[in-house]
Amino acid sequence: MSDRFGATGGLVLGLGLLVVGVSLAFSVGRFPVGLMDLASALWSRLSGEPSTLTPAAEAVIFNIRGPRVLAAILCGAALAVAGGAFQGLFRNPLVSPDILGASSGAALGAITGIYISAGIVVIQGLAFAGGLLAVALVYLIGTSIRSGDIALVLVLTGVVVGSLLGAGVGLLKYVADPYNQLPAMTFWLLGSLAGTDKNDLLPLFGPIALGTIILIALRWRINVLSLPEDEARALGLATGALRIAIVAAATLVTSASVAAAGIIGWVGLIVPHLARFIVGPEFGRLIPTAALFGASYLLLIDTLARSMAQVEVPLGILTAIIGTPVFIWLLTSARRSWS
Amino acid sequence: MTLAAVKLSYGYPGRTIGRNLSLAVEAGEAVALLGPNGGGKTTLLKTMLGLLPPHAGAVSIDGYSLLAMTVGERARRIAYVPQGHAPAFAFSVRDIVLMGRTAHNGLFASPTAVDRVVVEAKLAELGVRHLLDTPYTMISGGERQLVLIARALVQEPRYVVLDEPTASLDFGNQGKVMRQIRTLTAQGLGVLFTTHDPNQAMRYADRAALLGDGILKAEGAPGNVITRASLQALYGAPVTCVGNEADTAFLPA
Numbered sequence A: 001m002s003d004r005f006g007a008t009g010g011l012v013l014g015l016g017l018l019v020v021g022v023s024l025a026f027s028v029g030r031f032p033v034g035l036m037d038l039a040s041a042l043w044s045r046l047s048g049e050p051s052t053l054t055p056a057a058e059a060v061i062f063n064i065r066g067p068r069v070l071a072a073i074l075c076g077a078a079l080a081v082a083g084g085a086f087q088g089l090f091r092n093p094l095v096s097p098d099i100l101g102a103s104s105g106a107a108l109g110a111i112t113g114i115y116i117s118a119g120i121v122v123i124q125g126l127a128f129a130g131g132l133l134a135v136a137l138v139y140l141i142g143t144s145i146r147s148g149d150i151a152l153v154l155v156l157t158g159v160v161v162g163s164l165l166g167a168g169v170g171l172l173k174y175v176a177d178p179y180n181q182l183p184a185m186t187f188w189l190l191g192s193l194a195g196t197d198k199n200d201l202l203p204l205f206g207p208i209a210l211g212t213i214i215l216i217a218l219r220w221r222i223n224v225l226s227l228p229e230d231e232a233r234a235l236g237l238a239t240g241a242l243r244i245a246i247v248a249a250a251t252l253v254t255s256a257s258v259a260a261a262g263i264i265g266w267v268g269l270i271v272p273h274l275a276r277f278i279v280g281p282e283f284g285r286l287i288p289t290a291a292l293f294g295a296s297y298l299l300l301i302d303t304l305a306r307s308m309a310q311v312e313v314p315l316g317i318l319t320a321i322i323g324t325p326v327f328i329w330l331l332t333s334a335r336r337s338w339s
Numbered sequence B: 001m002t003l004a005a006v007k008l009s010y011g012y013p014g015r016t017i018g019r020n021l022s023l024a025v026e027a028g029e030a031v032a033l034l035g036p037n038g039g040g041k042t043t044l045l046k047t048m049l050g051l052l053p054p055h056a057g058a059v060s061i062d063g064y065s066l067l068a069m070t071v072g073e074r075a076r077r078i079a080y081v082p083q084g085h086a087p088a089f090a091f092s093v094r095d096i097v098l099m100g101r102t103a104h105n106g107l108f109a110s111p112t113a114v115d116r117v118v119v120e121a122k123l124a125e126l127g128v129r130h131l132l133d134t135p136y137t138m139i140s141g142g143e144r145q146l147v148l149i150a151r152a153l154v155q156e157p158r159y160v161v162l163d164e165p166t167a168s169l170d171f172g173n174q175g176k177v178m179r180q181i182r183t184l185t186a187q188g189l190g191v192l193f194t195t196h197d198p199n200q201a202m203r204y205a206d207r208a209a210l211l212g213d214g215i216l217k218a219e220g221a222p223g224n225v226i227t228r229a230s231l232q233a234l235y236g237a238p239v240t241c242v243g244n245e246a247d248t249a250f251l252p253a
Helices: A002-027 A035-047 A055-089 A102-115 A120-144 A150-175 A181-190 A198-217 A219-225 A229-234 A239-261 A267-279 A283-307 A315-333 B041-048 B071-075 B093-104 B113-125 B141-154 B171-186 B198-204 B228-235
Strands: B002-012 B015-026 B030-034 B056-061 B078-081 B159-162 B190-195 B207-212 B215-220 B239-243 B248-252
Touching (some): A002 A267, A002 A283, A035 A055, A055 A219, A055 A239, A102 A120, A102 A150, A102 A181, A102 A239, A120 A150, A120 A239, A150 A181, A198 A219, A198 A239, A198 A283, A219 B093, A229 A239, A229 B078, A267 A315, A283 A315, B002 B041, B002 B190, B015 B041, B015 B056, B015 B190, B015 B215, B030 B171, B030 B198, B041 B190, B071 B078, B078 B141, B093 B113, B093 B141, B113 B141, B141 B159, B141 B171, B171 B190, B171 B198, B190 B198, B198 B207, B198 B248, B215 B228, B228 B239
Parallel strands (some): B030 B190, B030 B207, B078 B159
Antiparallel strands (some): B002 B015, B002 B056, B207 B215, B239 B248
16 A cells, blocks of 8 residues: 555655745744744734733734744645646646636736736735636637647646736836836736735735635546546546636635735646655645645745845745756656656 | 548547547447557557647547547446556545545535445456455556456446556456456447457457558458467567467467
8 A cells, every 4th residue: 555655655755845934934034033933922812811022022923933833834735736726637647726827917917907006905906817718718618629639729728828918917017107116016926925925915815825726626626637638538437527617616716815925836746746745646645745745835925035135035036946856857867657 | 330530530639649540349349459569559549539639530439420429428438448557546446446436426526325236246347346445545456457447337338448458467366357358248338448469369359440540551350460470570589470370369479
């Protein structure tokens, strides 16, 4: 039962990484908070007993670093789970959550929001709507092309629509106010959790939880869907309806993350790979491990982003710098069959 | 108890490949489909599996139209053994065969303990139980074919359709797979398979159907249908015949 052991091993490893990530995230920064302090602060909130910590430490835990840590965990897990689902759906371990235009659509939505000088809630809403609309557009075009492999057609349509949306982003950046709007746009396009506060958590958690629950519920069918189209249908799968449900769920999860943190590439591509490396491709086993790995990974990246320099380093830059060599290593060293 | 195509025209959307074809597979018999590359064999199989809608005519299983069934109902009656292939992900043999149980479980369900027992028993029956935890991508072509047959059987179908089950298999594995087909018919399953080897049809099929240019050229007992003349006409190439009348084999000349 090697796969059982692998699944347990993956969960233990993932949980371990997450604990390390959380303790590092709290203990690194201008105002370090140790694990004991964190535990006693949480205990005092739960039990109602008076806290032994200073009000400043409480504020760091509950208003500043805590929400940011939770947001990193949620976004990392979301991107990894969505990436794993998209890879199964498109029968290709090299696709990522932005393959259907979810990220570029969300980017165009957010940039539009910044351009019309909207508030943060409107910007997030537009990012969200942009992601869903882009994927719906790709899906409509892709499925109306009635030749060739549907998965490949959708991927190619995603690339084409993504580049059109990219042109839209470029146009808005070109005409934007270079002093007020352009820095905000650039910052957002590179990804950051710097501005996260308590009120951002619920709009982030809701869609991610909903999408993830749908993906968990359909876990076995996602396995079958990763077989060639004819086989999946001969095994009794209504592939069309199922694909729509999975695309919608994975896009929901991706868009929520993009709306909150901007564009963070690579997590959705690399983390499912690493998880599959350890627990195998079966989606039911893959989801929890990928979610834990993704959460820990983005948490570590975000800790690095806010501590390595005097100014915040954009997340997208760090994930790319770390992601590229990891991906090349994965491609060259792993058995061809790991995927 | 019949898997039947009646006056069937079939093909891909916008391109009809075969016309006015009638073919029946009874429970407990094996029917071999012979014909040149590009002659429409695979397309016919896909239409009889319900994967492609008929352009005209109908396919029915035990009297019920294929079109009136849901995909799940179809999968519980007719199973497909595709040509061995490498999937995108390295699922274990156990998981690959468990996927055959999908149509027996609910939308949100994972395989049950019963499914696991069924899968292990079927793999044992086919002599490949030792491969349970091996990645499907790491096993040989012959083993893949047996695993795919196991997956089709755990669907608990009445008919099994195999697309060139012995393509790219070595000599020993070809025999293994073909004998397995006889085991299926002995269990009462109706089997339809395509092959490039007329001798397989002679030896293992109850009936043979010759398909060329989308038209059923001949159909009947293999000994009557498969002759030197009919093969030469079907493939447009010379054929020699060795052995005696009781035990004949055909070779490309």
